[in-house]
Amino acid sequence: MHAPREEPRARLAARVKRVALTVLLLLAALASAQEKHNFLAVNGALVDDAGPYYFIAQGDNRNAFAKAAPLAKAMDLSLHYDPDGKRLRFSDGSADAVFEATGDIQHGLVKRDGVLSVGGRALASPMAILVDGTAYVPISPLVDAFDGRSEWNAERHIITVDTADRLGYALAPPRIGLTDGVSRVALDLPAGAEYQLAVSGDAFIVTLPGARAAASDQTVDDPNLRGVALRALDGEVNLVVRTRYGLDGEGHGYDVGVLDKGDGRTLYVDFATSLKGDPVAALLSNDPAAPQALSAAPARPQVVVIDAGHGGKDPGTTSSYAVEDQVVLSVALKLKKRLEAQGVRVVLTRDHDTFLTLQQRSGFATPERNLFVSIHANSAPARDASGIETWVFGKPLDPSLVDRAIRENGGGAEGQALTEAARRTADDIAGDILRETQMNFSMSLADSVQQSLVRATGARDRGVRQNLFYVIRTARIPAILVEVGFVSNPEEGRMLATDHYQDTLAQALAGGILDFLHGGGMLAQR
Numbered sequence: 001m002h003a004p005r006e007e008p009r010a011r012l013a014a015r016v017k018r019v020a021l022t023v024l025l026l027l028a029a030l031a032s033a034q035e036k037h038n039f040l041a042v043n044g045a046l047v048d049d050a051g052p053y054y055f056i057a058q059g060d061n062r063n064a065f066a067k068a069a070p071l072a073k074a075m076d077l078s079l080h081y082d083p084d085g086k087r088l089r090f091s092d093g094s095a096d097a098v099f100e101a102t103g104d105i106q107h108g109l110v111k112r113d114g115v116l117s118v119g120g121r122a123l124a125s126p127m128a129i130l131v132d133g134t135a136y137v138p139i140s141p142l143v144d145a146f147d148g149r150s151e152w153n154a155e156r157h158i159i160t161v162d163t164a165d166r167l168g169y170a171l172a173p174p175r176i177g178l179t180d181g182v183s184r185v186a187l188d189l190p191a192g193a194e195y196q197l198a199v200s201g202d203a204f205i206v207t208l209p210g211a212r213a214a215a216s217d218q219t220v221d222d223p224n225l226r227g228v229a230l231r232a233l234d235g236e237v238n239l240v241v242r243t244r245y246g247l248d249g250e251g252h253g254y255d256v257g258v259l260d261k262g263d264g265r266t267l268y269v270d271f272a273t274s275l276k277g278d279p280v281a282a283l284l285s286n287d288p289a290a291p292q293a294l295s296a297a298p299a300r301p302q303v304v305v306i307d308a309g310h311g312g313k314d315p316g317t318t319s320s321y322a323v324e325d326q327v328v329l330s331v332a333l334k335l336k337k338r339l340e341a342q343g344v345r346v347v348l349t350r351d352h353d354t355f356l357t358l359q360q361r362s363g364f365a366t367p368e369r370n371l372f373v374s375i376h377a378n379s380a381p382a383r384d385a386s387g388i389e390t391w392v393f394g395k396p397l398d399p400s401l402v403d404r405a406i407r408e409n410g411g412g413a414e415g416q417a418l419t420e421a422a423r424r425t426a427d428d429i430a431g432d433i434l435r436e437t438q439m440n441f442s443m444s445l446a447d448s449v450q451q452s453l454v455r456a457t458g459a460r461d462r463g464v465r466q467n468l469f470y471v472i473r474t475a476r477i478p479a480i481l482v483e484v485g486f487v488s489n490p491e492e493g494r495m496l497a498t499d500h501y502q503d504t505l506a507q508a509l510a511g512g513i514l515d516f517l518h519g520g521g522m523l524a525q526r
């Protein structure tokens with residue numbers, strides 16, 4: 001028997017429906033398979049429990065969904081669900097964005113086209129999706145509705161969301177000119193705009209907090225300059241001028257000036273090997289008449305993030321002498337007191353026995369803070385292993401050390417996945433001059449802290465090394481991970497459990513951190 005040449009319409013419709021259902025199930029499976037590998041950050045902080053979850057093409061923001069409640073919270077929006085009208089309403093207090101929502105679906109995300117109404121305007125948008133009582137919302141239409149910006153970073157597998165109040169002022173492209181062999185790069189800044197200056201190798205870097213600009217990278221035909229690039233980061237823009245000669249922090253080869261204009265000012269940097277300007281460190285005062293390095297009394301209070309490792313359901317490494325999460329929390333609390341006594345502001349990732357993910361911890365390392373210190377304790381099968389070591393982020397020179405990273409990254413399959421993510425970050429950083437400069441600062445902080453700890457305790461000096469520790473991977477500020485001793489060593493383990501030794505450690509940590517903050521750590525130049 002042959003099938004009839006034409007199927008009845010009803011049967012055809014049923015087949016189309018079946019195929020469509022299969023496709024949807026596949027997409028749902030894909031979405032759930034991908035969710036573990038993608039990240040969402042709002043205003044620079046990872047939103048751990050919100051997705052993103054994708055349909056079809058990765059990187060198409062209109063097809064990326066996040067859980068509505070955590071995303072609204074991160075964007076500082078109120079959220080209201082109207083079950084009768086099947087509407088999801090977000091509000092910032094003055095403006096509303098109302099999504100059509102699907103009925104509750106038992107499982108799997110099912111994308112449907114719908115309407116988003118913003119201030120009375122109706123815009124085409126995927127519908128919000130209700131799955132088993134949880135609402136999911138398309139990310140980019142929501143962000144657009146509140147004048148924010150969302151971007152997909154394919155290399156890092158992350159959607160970044162910046163809300164309008166964070167985006168800051170629009171920076172005009174730099175102007176570049178050549179007069180009498182001197183090359184000038186000029187930036188027009190609004191009144192009150194801050195900037196920081198740094199040199200690294202052949203690059204002169206102007207950091208502009210609160211600015212936004214499209215990323216650009218131009219090579220220039222110029223006797224002194226090779227290229228001028230704008231990098232857009234979370235809440236700031238970096239202007240990177242690559243010269244044809246080496247720069248140093250002493251002012252050789254450049255000269256910085258400021259011209260006042262009616263409604264703002266022009267910051268310019270002249271470049272020529274014959275020039276000798278004021279020294280440039282990591283930071284200059286906004287008052288051009290009084291250049292002031294960070295080593296002189298800083299105007300803003302320094303902010304240090306202290307991360308006591310582990311906690312809650314994760315005790316870290318344990319022995320009959322000491323338990324890691326208790327030791328490091330105690331040291332962190334003591335360190336906080338000591339730093340605050342010196343006028344340093346301290347932010348703790350945890351101040352009691354609670355569990356935080358590594359993403360939540362690293363989310364504390366935001367650019368407006370000065371540095372990030374994660375405190376851990378060690379263990380080893382060999383009971384005589386002892387001593388203190390400080391780690392910066394990077395690929396370990398000795399591959400066997402990766403096992404250590406996996407353990408501190410949570411161990412097991414999760415630890416391996418996070419270590420793999422950290423390895424990708426390390427690959428991304430290679431060749432990125434800003435990140436490499438950042439690495440130098442981290443190294444300088446690590447040296448300072450390690451020396452101070454070894455001096456104060458007399459413990460074995462296991463040195464400063466680099467490894468793929470996830471918690472310090474994305475920091476835009478100097479970030480280190482300190483292993484303050486071995487709980488597995490009978491002598492050191494017992495000491496780690498004592499109030500007295502914890503106090504010694506806290507005092508030495510504070511000393512190393514303050515040396516770095518005041519003694520020119522931020523001024524580290526190559």
Ligand SMILES: [Zn+2]
Nearest residue numbers: 309316376377
């Ligand atoms: Zn640990």
